[in-house]
Amino acid sequence: MKTNNGVIAPSKQWINFFGNIQIKPRGICKPYVSSTSGSIYFRETVSQYQELIANAAREDRKIRAYGGSWSLSESAVCNDYMVNTIETNNINVGLSADDSVAKHPDQLVLTQCGARIRDLHDRLGNKGLALPTTGASEGQTIAGAVSTGTHGSAFNVGAMSDYVVAIHLLTASGSVWLERANDPISTQKLRDELGVSQFLQDDELFAAALVSFGSFGIIHAFVLRCVPQYKLRVFAADWKYEDLEANIMKPDFPNLKQKLKLASDLGELFHFEVIVNPYTQHAYLRYMDKVPHDTDPRSPGPDKWSMTGLLSALNVLSDGVHGLPQRELGRVIGKNIRDMLPLDQRSFVDLPQNIFGPTKKRIDMDRAVVDGYSTEIGLHPSDLGRFFHIAFDVAKKTSFNGAYALRYVKQTRATLGWTLFEPVTAVIETPMTATQGAKDALRELWRRLRESKIPHTFHWGQCLPVRPIAAEDARLGDAELAAARNQVLAQYQHTGRLARWKAARKKLLPDESARRMFSNKLTEALDLGVYE
Template sequence: MASPLITLGENTVWENKHRTVSLTPRLFCDVWNMWLEPPASNEPIWRAGLAGLRALVAKAEAQNLRIRGLGGAWSLSRAAATHDIMVNTKPLNYIELGFRDSSLDIGFSGNPDALCFAQCGASVMELYQYLEARGYTLPTSGASNGQTIAGAVSTGTHGSANAIGSMQDYVLGLHMVIDGGRHRWIERASKPVVSQAFCHAIGAELLRDDALFDAAVVGFGSFGLMHAVLFEAEPLFLLEKSLVRMDYDRVHPVLGTLDVEALGLSGGAELPFHFEVVVNPYRVSRGQRGAYVRYMYKRPHRPVAVPTGGSTWVQGDDVMTLLGTATGWTPELVPVLLEPILSAQLGPVQGVAGTPGFQFGATDLRGDVMSTEIGVALADAPQAVDAIIEVANRFPWSGFPAIRYVKGSDATLAFTHFSPMACTIELPSAGSPRTLEAFHRVWDELRARGIRFTMHWGQNMREDRALIEYGHGARVEEWLRARRSLLGATGQRIFGSDWLTACGLG
């Protein structure tokens, strides 16, 4: 039997992209879609990568070591980190669009031609480029495209598509490698997609269970190594983007209702496909125009005079990239220096059309940055933003709230689980001890005001079971039950981590 190509590195110092986590694991492994010798038969190249993941899980189990999959290293939290075996899945970037009828369950009612099988290491950028070249696109994504599909989905990454939800909400199937090197295809019983013949062909056992799927899809690497996801792509469309600046008191009533008619947007009372507000917390008085409203309408695709696959315009979702050099700001200077940065980078835009891959393009990180992000119910959004503004004015730091909205997620521990609409409030900031202190003050202020909130698993967060339960309630125990139903004691141990234990989820 052919052996998969795996490169093993010892004493390799690993650091995430935002430089908030650094460690030296016992083994740092690269897994490839290649065999050490030619396979006996002509088969898809992804089989080598799958074999590599299975071999590494067996190795971890035999040596009683923990193992974590690593994608684009985009998470600011410790979600991907372990001191034992870290597996770089970036080389596993096989993408295939379209399924044969024989591979589909008789109950599948979607478009077989739009089904996309994407290996764990495929980046959002690679998916946009692959799909848009074939007349399709992702239904939604976060603003940055450096994340892998597995990492983005596993941590609950969202955009601002209020009618769709977060990235995990359009995933239909998960291909997971679990303890013993076994692999399972997991999908919802209420929404079957693939056939038994498909699972037999890839060698996986089919598991259909809504509770298991909803828990595992935002499982941050704790249900096994994710080999691939299946989702239904959307026919290519355009997003027409505008950005206007106005007073905060004009925007404030809209934050909890999304009744945008009073804002005078180009589409009138129509809620845009993508709606977000960036607030300068030090300019919220009337006449200071401290709110930047960025919105996009979904339009039919047509040729436009812009390239696909990446924009140089800095996204509000990742304005943290502007602040990487702001670590030396003194508290007195923060309110003075933040204004020219925001006004220069978030200048007016009117009706710029482009594909999603263009609008949500490359992110260039500059210096040390940090960010936390909370989720709240729509009705609580104004009070939550007011709490953050109050903390900022008592304790100035180089950050600000960026507010977005998505449909509430069914994923058990999605930080966007608030139904029917979740509001997300990101605080992109310069990386510094003062920023971390500010985050803790924000979390404490929200709790003191009785505002129920969750924390984004892929950003800076408080690793605290009590605070996690405050935001998720009984969903925590539901998630733990689902994990136990899939993994035995050995699997729970090897796919655990210090981070998971600190969160009370180990």
Template sequence: MPFRFTQEDALTAWSNFHHTIHQRPIAHYLTPDGLSDTASLATPAPRRQAAALDDILTFCLRALPPKRLVTVGGTWSMSDVLDPLEVVLDPRAFHQVATVEPSMLTPAYRASAAPRGGVPVLVQGGTKMRDLNEVLGKAGLALQTSGANDGHRLAGCIATGTHGSALGIGAVHDTVLAVVLVTAPGQAVLLQPSQASFTPALAAWVQASTGLAVKDDPDDVRFAAAQVALGALGFVHSVVVEAVPLYELVGTVVPLAQTDPRLWAVAGRLDTSGLDARPTPYHVGVLVNPYATPSRPTGAFVTLLWKQAPTRPFAGPSAASAMVATDTSKLLSALVPVAGTLLPPPVMELILSSIIDGQYATSAVGPLFPGQAFGPTTLAPGNGRSTEVVFDLAHGVRGLTAIVEALRAQARQGRYLLGILGVRFGPKSKALLGMARAPMNMYVEVPSLGTVHTSAIQQACWQALRDAGIPFTCHWGQEHALTAAGVTAAYGADAARWVAARRALLPTAAQQQVFGSPMLTRLGLD
């Protein structure tokens, strides 16, 4: 069928950024038209987007059986949350940005937001984080937190619970005030908590701007489900995030040996006093080289960043180039497993440690605007692999030690991680399926160039945590160890509430199939 205001392509070989999904044929790759290539702080979503969505959803819902619709973001997800079948929607045209009129704010929200200078901004789900940072920065605003890089689209960033960068904030989805979901042709719902931030005027404004019939739905459970929706509650048309006045980040990177007690004071209780006398930082991150000898002075790099008022006019990030080109990374991926069987572990570990030392600088940081601190990725496409585990900071020392020891045990068998552990911290998530379940959490990302050993290395890390008796969750968008039983154990009643919210938002079997996925079925979330 013809799709209004939409380019339709039949692709013979589609791959995601990291090629964990590789060369898939896509019968219907659908790209709704845009009015421009850049985001704007003033223009509401054009009505023709509603017409395009109507046709796409009608096509999927009326098919026998209904066709699954996958909306792609930055295509960074490595798990099968992104696994496409026949129909893919590319949301790049959904990139409009608009501040919410003050008259639409409830008195309760005004009072709560005033101390932090909160400014609600409605952002369409296809907006890239780097574009959003640029638009907000030019308006004197900023996101409160962000992921490690800015290549996500907003809807994809929150859909998989991507980690944040601020100790007191959590992840991007924890700064969301409302979500607009399109669940059927011409039908949308504006979800927000029962203690609403917005009057029904916001839903009416979205309806008038888009031509969609928008229901205002202040409900705590459905909103918390939509904060991390896994792409399974409907098409994320728009998200209202709370921005704050523009700020800079300034700090330092401190190298430490892995025997230094100051490293474990950070890993165990977020005690940074041994590294810097200033109060608790806004952001703390740790990079850990699993192959450093205990006394190597660069066994870990601790980044401490504090928030301050701007000292200069806003500027966006510089362009980044890949740290290792795609062809080179694939060559390394092939050579390292061979070298690991030929060279003694101390030699391999010295080589890898020398490479890591050359990539990570020790210096003062900033001042940087948030979009500069967490800017473009330096990864080349096509060869990345990663898993990220999250557990209670109370288990921080044991958990991080277990992972490092697992990686060293794998190295003794000639299996090497071609990467460095990234450790971050954040409070309990407000989302039903948010990864951060404890009052304060440690995130450990285990990234690598892909090799024949990567899967075994990931399995060893997960098993090490199990053997240590440490409960953990995994990043929904990365390679993970999740099972239906594991989801039930980790999320408990919240998983059941999420499923109930999904069925309330998508009441027909056809809707549930259109917005379903193999991962949902496998994990008992359908």
């Protein structure tokens, strides 16, 4: 395929950041970045992406955008054309009254798809603003994080998709601007500067497009509603899981300070998480309150708790784990978790990006220090006891380097947002170094959850039971493969969300050829790609 941006040559093998997905697409393109700025820059970028989409349409090929390559699922890849968005990263902090009809336009941010979360934090901080919440790592791009349902643990905030207020989508039929009918954002002037050809104020369509993992078109930009800058004060404590279970199954956040005897000087609880050693069943609390942004920082440094930080700490166990007695495995995992938490000090204070994010040097690397796996499961808090009973039993039967990390997220408004339980979703992440034991543990955990009938969902950007590109599906019989597909979609089917999402996508992309273009093997395996 030739475009004015150059020639997209046959690509070499593409590998994601954590090393669990490899694919050789027909070609990879990184759009040319102009030296111009402002509206001219945006229009030039939009024109380049539209040309790539038009060429893919002429060839009847699929096209998929990717950014930081941090997704552990196959949502961002396809066998045809993949577009690297990492340099499509312009960030405009604060809209003017000429650009937005919203209240407080100075707290709105227009960001292109390839801006990394870390860069957003830095740019916002320079203007006295912050993201309302963020994931546990910050190497993702904003489009990848939002589109897969990435979240934090600010239990009153929701996932990252819940502070998106406008979406700029590029499809085969044009340049589409989406916002809610009940929350108008843009002016005609802003839309003209972006070359918008179709303006839609549609609550149902907007909610469906938020978490759509590339299925509605290529996302060019978002408008985010941000908040005044703040810092977080971090506390930590260690417990036995069994002593916590009743409180985590019925989280009474306003009264947890008293019930769990948390730090006496803790203010209003903002963030609450529990990290569980699967082999010792020891639990480590990390909880936070907000403090003014001018509070003097007292930080132990980066990588104190992020997926990349934990995987790096556990790297010492990457070889020979199968031969390590489980008691010793539990001891070493526990030591590495304790080293990452401020258990030896009263508290520390820092900006969110310095608490959750890995170092900038690590973010800028093409690959993680150590390859890893992780699945992330959402369920109602009342089912946590049953979940951990299964999870501890899986640990007894397998050997892996990792932990279970529990957080809580307010119910999302995104149609296929996986944090859908009311009023909050309990989310359990399972970061592990990439060993055969970790693969075995994930398969066993997924199987046991299917059999348990516990209602649950999966993070769209982490390892899923359905993995067509990795050829893992070939290991399953037809019945087990059908069960795995149903496992991923069951809660969306039962709540009517799946039907609403598919109808909204068909409304935006009425032609079957357009839906095929923005599908891939994963979405087709889940019947989210091309359908009647």
